[in-house]
Amino acid sequence: MARITFDRSLYTPEAVAAAYAEYADIALERSGDAVIAVIDAVTGGDRQTIENSFCNLALQETIVRMRRAPAPEDE
Amino acid sequence: MAPGEQDGPSEAPESRLGFSLGRDHVSFDVDETVYPLEAIYGGSYLFVDRCFVFLSRPSPRVVNVRLTSRGPATPAELDALAGEFLNELLSQVTRLRLSQATARIREYYTAAALRAAASAPSVDDLLAELDSEELGDDPLEIQVPWEEKSGEKGTEPK
Numbered sequence: 001m002a003r004i005t006f007d008r009s010l011y012t013p014e015a016v017a018a019a020y021a022e023y024a025d026i027a028l029e030r031s032g033d034a035v036i037a038v039i040d041a042v043t044g045g046d047r048q049t050i051e052n053s054f055c056n057l058a059l060q061e062t063i064v065r066m067r068r069a070p071a072p073e074d075e
Numbered sequence: 076m077a078p079g080e081q082d083g084p085s086e087a088p089e090s091r092l093g094f095s096l097g098r099d100h101v102s103f104d105v106d107e108t109v110y111p112l113e114a115i116y117g118g119s120y121l122f123v124d125r126c127f128v129f130l131s132r133p134s135p136r137v138v139n140v141r142l143t144s145r146g147p148a149t150p151a152e153l154d155a156l157a158g159e160f161l162n163e164l165l166s167q168v169t170r171l172r173l174s175q176a177t178a179r180i181r182e183y184y185t186a187a188a189l190r191a192a193a194s195a196p197s198v199d200d201l202l203a204e205l206d207s208e209e210l211g212d213d214p215l216e217i218q219v220p221w222e223e224k225s226g227e228k229g230t231e232p233k
Contacts, residue, residue, distance in 0.1 A: 005131070007130070007131055007132040009132060010112075010130045010131070010132060010138065011130070052127035052129075052143055053127070055127060055128070055129045056123045056127050056128060059119055059123065059128055059129070059130065060120065060123050062116075063116045063119065063120050066116065
């Protein structure tokens with residue numbers, strides 16, 4: 001079982017949740033400033049590659065969601 | 076804990092550029108006061124196809140970037156990967172600053188273009204303008220038949 005800690009100032013929890021659900025059993029725990037992904041069983045590939053790909057996808061999803069979000073208006 | 080991180084001492088190869096090297100990964104800290112998060116995201120987005128990117132926050136206003144190669148990589152290759160990432164980061168910062176500096180003028184030009192499009196004449200206006208134009212003048216005598224101009228009849232121009 002692997003635990004990957006995503007800082008909430010860098011990753012949106014929704015993006016982490018959306019990433020890679022079909023390749024691994026992932027449970028999310030929220031603790032303070034972090035979202036911890038607990039990766040249990042993985043299917044269809046090497047565990048290390050799946051974990052790294054999961055992190056890549058979580059980052060990519062975060063960036064895409066942040067770019068889609070409307071920019072804050074100037075005061 | 077970052078993915079692939081292992082407890083206990085591990086063999087640490089030397090980085091020529093001062094990065095932290097591990098087995099198939101390289102990591103370094105980025106100061107967010109110098110490189111805004113948006114630039115870090117921009118650089119990361121371009122690198123997710125080439126390697127695995129993981130961001131963490133060791134302290135406030137500092138982002139740790141960890142790049143893991145997709146296959147076995149030598150320290151020199153990891154150094155090069157991190158160096159390219161930092162170069163891209165600089166490029167992203169420059170692009171961001173330029174974009175912020177020219178935001179007003181871009182807004183102005185967009186508004187001017189929209190205003191011009193809104194006040195463009197309709198087809199009816201254009202037809203009315205054509206009707207009102209003076210078409211009586213023919214200084215090049217284009218409306219005069221060729222026969223009249225040349226004074227001959229029955230011969231066709233070749």
